[in-house]
Amino acid sequence: MTDGGAVGVTDGGEAGGGAEPVAARPLRIATWNVNSLRARMPRVEEWVAEHEPDVLCLQETKQPDRTFPAELFASIGYETAHHGDGQWNGVAIASRIGLVGVQRGFGSAEDSEGCRMVAATCGEVRVHSVYVPNGRSLDSAHYAAKLAWLARLRCFLGETCDPARPVAVCGDFNVAPHDRDVWDPAELVGCTHVSGPERAALGDVEAWGLVDVVRALHGDEELYSWWDYRGGAFHRGHGMRIDLVLVTRVLADRCVGAWIDREARKGVKPSDHAPVVVEIGAVGPG
DNA sequence: ATGGTTGCGAAGCAA
Numbered sequence: 001m002t003d004g005g006a007v008g009v010t011d012g013g014e015a016g017g018g019a020e021p022v023a024a025r026p027l028r029i030a031t032w033n034v035n036s037l038r039a040r041m042p043r044v045e046e047w048v049a050e051h052e053p054d055v056l057c058l059q060e061t062k063q064p065d066r067t068f069p070a071e072l073f074a075s076i077g078y079e080t081a082h083h084g085d086g087q088w089n090g091v092a093i094a095s096r097i098g099l100v101g102v103q104r105g106f107g108s109a110e111d112s113e114g115c116r117m118v119a120a121t122c123g124e125v126r127v128h129s130v131y132v133p134n135g136r137s138l139d140s141a142h143y144a145a146k147l148a149w150l151a152r153l154r155c156f157l158g159e160t161c162d163p164a165r166p167v168a169v170c171g172d173f174n175v176a177p178h179d180r181d182v183w184d185p186a187e188l189v190g191c192t193h194v195s196g197p198e199r200a201a202l203g204d205v206e207a208w209g210l211v212d213v214v215r216a217l218h219g220d221e222e223l224y225s226w227w228d229y230r231g232g233a234f235h236r237g238h239g240m241r242i243d244l245v246l247v248t249r250v251l252a253d254r255c256v257g258a259w260i261d262r263e264a265r266k267g268v269k270p271s272d273h274a275p276v277v278v279e280i281g282a283v284g285p286g
Numbered sequence: 287a288t289g290g291t292t293g294c295g296a297a298g299c300a301a
Binding site for chain 1: 289290291292293294295300301
């Protein structure tokens with residue numbers, strides 16, 4: 001059950017007494033596969049302090065709920081919802097604009113691939129943090145499970161959300177939507193993340209009513225969100241764009257910025273993924 | 287050249 005809440009973000013608001021209207025800061029939604037929150041928490045704290053997301057979706061926290069650092073997030077102003085049951089997978093949402101109506105998993109047997117989805121209403125937006133199964137290889141049972149999981153996500157959205165309302169589906173999709181989203185398509189023929197069935201399954205999710213806003217705002221620009229730790233892949237530009245923020249049209253039409261923070265892939269003990277950020281402007285006459 | 291790196295947990299497995 002979701003509340004589909006319509007709680008507005010009310011910073012700014014009416015400017016009274018003849019003062020200049022204060023432009024509302026856009027809503028900033030980010031997603032980041034941190035590849036272990038325990039290993040990455042210092043980097044996450046640093047990043048949050050610098051970029052001040054209103055909502056931050058996390059994937060691969062790699063811990064059970066009982067060790068999730070909810071108090072630490074609270075101390076820096078964020079409510080959190082976490083869905084994790086062990087040392088693998090694990091997803092979370094951190095929000096400083098409210099967090100209600102938490103749902104962990106799809107509530108069905110199809111979630112047996114692990115803790116890979118948590119949803120909550122943050123301000124006016126129904127937010128989903130997803131970690132799509134990797135698939136391992138095209139001939140693996142895990143690949144079939146990946147396709148089934150994406151199909152289940154599509155059904156779940158149809159069952160629980162309205163594409164005419166503000167909805168965001170954020171996370172590590174483990175699919176590069178297009179050949180331009182990988183450093184060398186020829187190198188990856190026969191590999192997961194780029195296969196036709198995976199792209200079709202992702203396309204079905206988007207066809208529910210979601211827009212890939214980072215790509216929408218950047219044309220054919222080279223954009224990657226993940227680089228293998230091995231072989232100097234980051235330095236060599238061998239990346240893929242597999243971390244996405246998908247939003248419904250009402251949000252896409254208000255999107256005033258969208259980017260991938262490559263800086264977060266540098267420095268001491270980085271995740272192999274970079275954060276993806278989108279900014280949603282206030283509703284207005286335009 | 288079936289490599290390479292990181293995180294899990296304490297030997298390989300997963301990514």
